Amino acid sequence: MTVTTRFAPSPTGRLHVGNIRTALHNALFARKQGGTFVLRIDDTDAERSTAEFDQAIRDDLDWLGLAPDLVVRQSGRFDLYEREFERLRVAGRVYACYETPEELELRRKVLLGRGLPPVYERQDLTSPALEGRQPHWRFRLDHGAPIEWRDLVRGPQRFDPHLLSDPVVRREDGSWLYLLPSVIDDIDLGVTHVVRGEDHVSNSAVQLQMFAALGANPPALAHEALLVAAEGKLSKRLGSLGVEELRASGLEPMALLSLLARLGTSQPVEAIVELDELAADLDFARFGRAPAHFDLHDVELLNARLLHRLEFADVAERLPDGATEPSWLLLRGNLERLSDFAAWFTVIAGEFEPPELGDDERRLVAKAAEIAPTLDWSAGPWQALAETLKTSTGLKGKALFHPLRLALTGRESGPEMAGLLLAMGQDRAVARLTTAANR
């Protein structure tokens, strides 16, 4: 069986962390199985859907490295929905309803007030009072037997159809609601696995009956626990971290994906460079069923780790002009964002303002400025410089190295001075020591 997964966002906003995780797991699973990852733009809601968000979603997926194998749009498939809807109508699985939203809302409140589940109650279709109203349409749930399936992450599931409302599938004006078109598309596209958040479990129960009503085998279902944040819930409808902030913050997509792929699973979270590695050990059975806490700080930590592991070839075209492999290897261990490289590169290949030093530090640096021109740079100047200074000043350890580091790099911390000195060259080093000593 060829695996097909799908990610089905509506173009009513940008992607966010929760969305991205769903997209990732679908993409990863398809990749692992050598299957197809479909992006289905769920744009049946013409009011809220926009071409801009449609485009942004595809751009964001590309940026993440999760470009789909196929893109389809629900707005282009209405003929298909019409045909299938007609089949269901003729078969009596879809029926006309005439209540107004206000009436339904009132009824819900009454039921809730009585401590009853607010389930839709089927009406007497022959009621004359309904004459002349334009109907909307509901799918008739089969109350005959419990709805059951074996969920890939939640295990055996069982729903009593009496506790579910017949879902509205089509509005008075003929427009579609998501539930039915989604099933029709999953059948038509040969989707074999539906991976989504646990906020969809009861939808799945209903949709399972739709698959049956349409004479199709249902896909395998995997409902993952949602993510929560310290500030609250990160679900798709409430305020959450959007992909635009993520992109703007200069984080590597793989840092985000490394966390999202494994957070809430028993797999250790680590900075992974290749999507294939993430795909290889994706296992729904290893997913926890409790909501996991998402913390952006973890992404930042992973981002640094990831950078420290990246090879020159991985980042070469994103580095400033003149950056070389040795400079990358020297500096990468001190980067938190890739953009940090530029400033560090200036330290070894450009110019910067040395900071002002205290009197003691300035004296030491002045001495260093005298010694530096006399050193044989090719012999590894750092040790010679340190040794000479040590004997002439009696200083050692931090008192000796800290001022030099500050004068030469402008930073409190960084790569080993031996490598930095060599990389920046004698002229640059002498000039910096001299200016720092005279400021």
Next chain:
RNA sequence: GGCCCCAUCGUCUAGCGGUCUAGGACGUCGCCCUUUCACGGCGAAAACACGGGUUCGAUCCCCGUUGGGGUCACCA
């Protein structure tokens, strides 16, 4: 309110009645490396929500309490 999930170190989790003096990962702390710091390496501290059962014996099974999450739309 009904229904459904969940409850182990700060966080994500392993554990499927004795093997648990409860394992791993991230974070934290310490040590080493660096004649400094960062990177890196090594090590340590750190948890079974509570109350009842069942059992010779409960982290593990049952019930309840408490606490989290989800859902019950003419949104997806």
